[in-house]
Amino acid sequence: MKRSILFLISLALVTVLTACGKSNDNEKKITVAASPAPHGEVLEHAKEKMKEEGYDLEIKTVNDYKVPNKLLHKGDVDANLFQHVPYLKEEKKTHGYKIEEVGKVFTTPxxxxxxxxxxxxxxxxxxxxxxxxxxxxxxxxxxxxxxxxxxxxxxxxxxxxxxxxxxxxxxxxxxxxxxxxxxxxxxxxxxxxxxxxxxxxxxxxxxxxxxxxxxxxxEGKSSPFANILAVKEGHKHDKKYQKLIKVLQSKDMKNFINKEYGDNVIPYEK
Structure with missing residues (x-):
């Protein structure tokens, strides 16, 4: 009887630890839906910096504007990078998506x-x-x-x-x-x-x-259509998304964008 009880306690402990491990893994992974270029390429550049911060950044390339918000709404991805605020407003109005901006990244004129x-x-x-x-x-x-x-x-x-x-x-x-x-x-x-x-x-x-x-x-540099990192409502202050937007708005990222794209892509200036 004692052995059975001990076995059940051990099994429960293993289950709890496994679940915690999975939860921790999920907290350290960020899947982002993004347009191929420059969005996907910018995220690729962010991978190493995010790795240094302890996060695994996975990029899901999508070449259709109607898909990334749908994926985020369904929970198939954690975030997306492809749209500006006016587009997000229209999508929320039309589809009822519960999505919010974390921060602005760059403008594709x-x-x-x-x-x-x-x-x-x-x-x-x-x-x-x-x-x-x-x-x-x-x-x-x-x-x-x-x-x-x-x-x-x-x-x-x-x-x-x-x-x-x-x-x-x-x-x-x-x-x-x-x-x-x-x-x-x-x-x-x-x-x-x-x-x-x-x-x-x-x-x-x-x-x-x-x-x-x-x-x-x-368009000039004053365009109000900067592309944003977006996540589900209520999560923009989550630690992992704040780490990601910090990397995407960093001086290193601005230098990368300027070097790769010149005036074809304009980094966001706070």
Whole structure:
């Protein structure tokens, strides 16, 4: 009888210790869903520093904007790095995701690309402009044309919040084609469709383009669309995520980004 009791106590102790071991392992591992470049490459650079801090950083590369938040919401990953705050707001509104920002990392400037024109001023009337089907970036697309005086939006509407419906003046009757995902825009550009294609630098870089050289217009350093590290709500202050954002915002990381991407990717400055 005593042996049976001792055996059961030992078995329970082993079970508890094993469970604690697994829990500790989970606390020391961070799985992040990220776009390939520069997001995934930046995280790859962060691996060694995170290892020095005692954390195993695993990167899950995803090339579709609709997937990373879904993975995070389901608990398939611990965090993601691919989006800016306006996009996250739109995703939360549409899907009810309980996701929050840990911190800003860098900006991938959006650029205007064309095989037919060298500037925006001389666009023909009724020019077709290809953009992504991401409603959170409509104001971002419009900002290029507002700046050139080709379009006006409703008074009082911030450009980052603007929608196509907010256009009150469109001098050249420009047409925005937003029927495809952002990942397909490089192919559209290469095929020569439309007058212009507007796309994020990460997709341009992935497809062999150099944004500051190949874009006829590109966002400046003051863009409000910095990409963020995001986690489930209630966890942004968790020690492991605070360690990760510290590494991602470090001087070493800024130097890496500047060396690898130049002005094509702009590190976040506090």
């Amino acid at each position: 959006m650029g205007v690309y064309s095989k037919k024109h060298k500037d925006l001023k001389h666009l023909p009337n009724n020019a077709e402009i290809y953009v992504s089907n991401n409603p959170a970036e409509e104001g971002r697309f419009l900002s290029f044309f507002v700046k050139e005086g080709l379009i006006k939006i409703k008074p009082g509407v911030k450009i980052e919040d603007a929608k196509f419906d907010d256009i009150v003046e469109n001098k050249k009757h420009l047409k925005f084609n937003n029927k495809q995902g952002a990942e397909f825009l490089p192919k559209t550009y290469n095929s020569g469709e439309g007058e212009l294609v507007i796309m994020n630098s990460n997709y341009a870089i992935d497809n062999g383009l150099t944004p500051v050289k190949d874009a006829i217009e590109i």
